[in-house]
Amino acid sequence: MNSLGGVCVRGVLIVGGGISGCTAADMLAQSHIPVYIVDKSKNIGGKAINYGCKATDTCLKCNMCLTQDIWQNVNDNRYIDIMTGADVLSCQGDKGDYRVMIRLEDGLEREINVSYIIVAIGFQPYDLKNKGFFGYGLYKNVLDGLDVEQLLKQRTPETLPFINPSIKKLAFLQCVGSRDVQDKAPYCSKVCCAYALRMGQTIHHYYPNIEITYFYMDIQEVGGVFSDYYDRLVGNGFKFVLSRPVMVEEAEDGGLEVIHEDLAKASVVREKFDMVILSQGIRPADDVDYIADVFDLGYDANGFLKGIGRWSETGIYLAGTAKGPMNIADSMADARRVAMEIITDYRTAAIASGVM
Amino acid sequence: MTALSHLQSVLEQGHFAVTAEIGPPMSANVNLIRQKAGYYNGYVDAANITDNQSAVVCMSSIATAAIVQQEGVETVFQMTCRDRNRIALQSDILGAAGLGLKNLLCLSGDHQSFGNDPQAKNVYDLDSIQLIHTVKGMRDDKRFINGKEIKTEPQVFIGAAAHPFAQPTELYLISMGKKIAAGAQFFQTQAIFDVEGFGNWMKAVRGMGYHKQTYILAGIIPIKTARSLKIMNDTVAGIRIPPDLIKRMDSADNQEEEGMRITLEIIEAVRKIDGVAGIHLMPVSSEQITPAVVERAGLYPRPQVEVQ
Amino acid sequence: MIVGQEKPVTELLDMIKPYKRVLVLGCGTCTTVSLAGGQKEAEFMSALIKLNAAKTGQDVTATTETVKRQCEWEFLDDIADLIEQADAVLSFACGVGIQAIAERYPDKVVLPGVNTKFMGMPIETGVFQVRCAGCGNCILDKRGGICPIARCSKSLLNGPCGGAEDGKCEVNPEIDCAWYLIYNRLKAIGRLDDMKQFFEPKDWSYGRDGGARKLRKEGIAL
């Protein structure tokens, strides 16, 4: 409990302990505002904590080092109370006085009383089973971005190859589950282009002999002038194919065949690869409906959360990818901004009540 | 007043002058000097004797000049400020006059870092303009720098170097003007390969009226091979060689003959430029080709002038 | 300021070979500012001496001290004990400081740690360039505030030699031709006429070559 007494003794509840939630928590805690983080997983860190640094011989600005500060600051912080494996059951009250019921990991229930709530439930990756024709889960060398992250995170290149040495040709398929009206995702997932291009460079750095091809519709901004970037990548032997593949099949020799349209030949061709990485899109979190219901939130056109009424009036804020696709740096900026709004509001109230 | 130099008479009587360079030997070999002087006899109005050019030790320019004059060729002895202070310079000027040397070219001198003795301490007590001024003072005012009177003054025709391609042109023209004001009576220029550029510079010189106050001898390096041309272009400061010229040499079957032709074309072109009073050949240790150049350029025989 | 440069380590190690107790003495003024002989360089040298001794099995001790200005006896008096205990003083001052120690402690061996280069200034971080030749008879009024004695390789006084190219000195193309700078500056301040004047041979007797070996500040000097 904060020593300010009266108005703002209650802290802030953050639903979701991913990079957005933790960034907000860190910022609030620095201003000595008590924070409760509720996360349904066993650990905090969400998805970002599983990503690895993508530096080659230079920094590729993946921002992973920024997240590390946050994890460190949030753990063992006396202003932050972390509840993992916990679920939010209900929320009652108004700004300045919310009572939220939480079921803890051990099954017990706990009621906390807070002034503000930040909903930072993040996203879920597109379910690749919906695109069974790409063979995810069927062929062992069809991976998604997170699978490669896992390999990269555990890399010790000198001793343990993070990519099997038999891989000679690798394809990235962009926009899997993004910008797809039929699949109810007309929006761009925003992060996959930068992500896949970085990952490609990292792979190229450790395995310069692997031939890397991108199948794309549009390459989104990657920071800096893309032409420079593009020329460098093409110079390193990267290939870019403007096409949205229709299918991935296993070839007779065990390799993979990507079936796609060759625009110049105006025909469908089959091209052989040893590995295919699917850049799966960003979708609203699986419990988005439940959370919307508990905190009385609305949706945007794409099914991501949207506040009802002005945040500063309801005291319920949204942060990070709960609101829509965002990269790590933007999620952190967004979370910091939310936290700063709360801190400002908090201080104004404290001054008004004569505490400060 | 004693007689003017032959070179000065040639110029003053309006003839197109020809001077050419002789490099003193890096030894005490006098025969070599006599041999080189032999090439020049009758073909040039005066032979320049370089003064430890490129800061490489050679026989003294005054001694060499005296030997060359014994062979019947008048000389322009060169004097740099690099190796002597004002005492030695003035003393050598008197000595040279005593040996009958009548033309003096005053230079700053190549920096010692370009020669074989980069560890040497340079002097530069005077700069080239101050040297010109000193010589003029010794000759016309009969005074040393320190103001003391000279009973028998040295009679010398004073020359200086000009740099048609050095940038900024204005700065170097100021310098040239200062040299004239200090007493320079004739100029020998850096080597010319870019005739058009030289023409522009001469236009600027005429604009200043310098061509009326002094004689300008255009520097010419006879072209031998494409390779030597390229080396010069890359290494020698102040020399600008048009790329077309190098191309032309590269594609020539007989480089020696092509080089000669180009040299003659350059001479022909500079002769036509208003204000050019003569040429100064710098054969760079190929003194033997000088007669052929002079002859084929239509500059032979040299005028016989009455020396006043 | 006086700009110095540390001597090569091998030369210094060779120089101190005959001595067992070496005092590495930094100077807190010019050589500190020119990054050649302050406390940092002295400590670095001390460390190297110790390391070298250990490596070659010699019994050498090195101590480090820095005084404000080695060129004044008052500062040297403060460290009389340290100097007393040393076999040799490796001075990181300019040539003036080294000689001040030699004079103040006539029995002591003094060794130069620094090559005294010139009077100059930093033109960028860690890069110094000569500005003054200490000629004792300043001519900067007529040379656009740029000294051809210090900055022209030939110290020409009337104008450039023919060797400069693109405004750079023939001796070192990384260095601007002083006359090119003078010309540009005189032009910029509308005083190009200064350049057209003939400058007489310079009287060097004020500072170089036999000149001012001693200077009296009238009114202060007793």
Next chain:
Amino acid sequence: MQHRILIIGNGDDAAMAARAVVAVGMEALVIGEGAFPIADDRVTYKDGWTLKHIEGQIGAFEAVFDTSDGEQTETVSSIIAATGADMVPCSLMNSAGDKAVSFKDLPALLNAKEYTLPMAVVFIQDADVDDGQWVSAIGINLARQVRKMWGCDVYYLCRFIRGSHFEVENAYRMARAEGVVFIKYSKDSLAVMPAEGKTTVSFNDYTQEISIQADMVVMSDVLKPQTQTSSLTQKLGIGINHEGFFQYDNAYYPFTATNRRGVYVIGACKGPAGLNDVSGDAAYTALDIKIQLDELRPIADVIAEINLFKCSLCLTCLRFCPHGALHVSDDMPSMVVYDMACQGCGICGAVCPAEAINLADNGKALMKESSGQKRLKVYCCKNSAKKALDAINMVAQLPQGVELAEMPCSGSIKPEELVNDIYAGFQRILILACYSDACRHVNGNADMRRQMKALQDTLADMGIARDSIVVMDVAGPSSDDVLEKINSAYNAIGLEVAL
């Protein structure tokens, strides 16, 4: 205390900054050339003032301006550069003839009454560089307007549709539905030439060569850094990136804060940005300033301390400090540290020739070698290697004979300390530093690399192997990589002994 924020610039970006500053209860002092759109008594606008230099630190910057009335000095709490960017026509405009207009000029034509309506209009994006989403947003909406108002054929040529903002993606779909024809052309295939009253646009659309006869060609403008950007970065002591915009290419400066605390950059002056981005930047920045000022605290636990008796005022620290945290004291013959600006990196201490600067915990030992067998000394940058060690509790996994020291930045390592380490018996020194361009203190790791190169040269002269000192790049999140590098450096020592 009423805080006043200096905003540099008078365009849309600066206006947004001023509104955001006012919205959180602070005042704005805005300087620029020409009119300024905001009239508000909390916003003071000074037309024609230019910044000369700044001194001081967050909370109390002294900004000196050149004005028509001579020099003026104002005290401001914080500074926002919002100078925007220059919109320049793309290079093809030169050859495109009089039928070509830029995105910037089209709105005026759309509003003009007496204009001969064109039959075919071609929009071209990405001609010079690959334009960003803000260009797509402007271009697509212009194309829709042309289609709606003039009813003519509209072709939209681009290399990429940058639809990462949902509004842009949406506009793209609507435009297609409304009859705008989108065509992608391949790199370097585009040519625009005037031809008999029309303009021929030819390109390859990945299938064939295509040529369109257009009555009007509308080309995207390219966003370039403003001419004053470079001089302003110097006056403000902040970074510039390789494209010439404000801010370093460095992950530690991702939002609007710069290497100098209290100095911010927002909007298009730090790279192409649409108005959405700028309003976000502005609101974020105003809040950040307010929060920092309300409770002004030092950034670092330990900051540089200057021994004023040793300081020789050589200014080396001033030149090296990446955070503008040092200045010449007005009262003492010494440098002084701005306590709110210093970030405790220790770079100043490493370069000080007088050893006058100290950082209390520089070189803190993380693990002292106790077995007496000194083999490998590892210097760990606090921002990378140290974090990687902490993440997996690595210290326990290290072999005997390894000693660890923590540095606030690899730039704070002093060469003489390494010599002492070798003297103390370590066979090898490993410096684990951040990747280039990823130094929290901008150039600290690069400064260290230069110093180490010089040290290796010196040691080599003494016959000590260059690889006695090894520098490696690591990142905080890559613990396994860090462990691997320490082990390989350690094992290599054994190999040499065996050889």
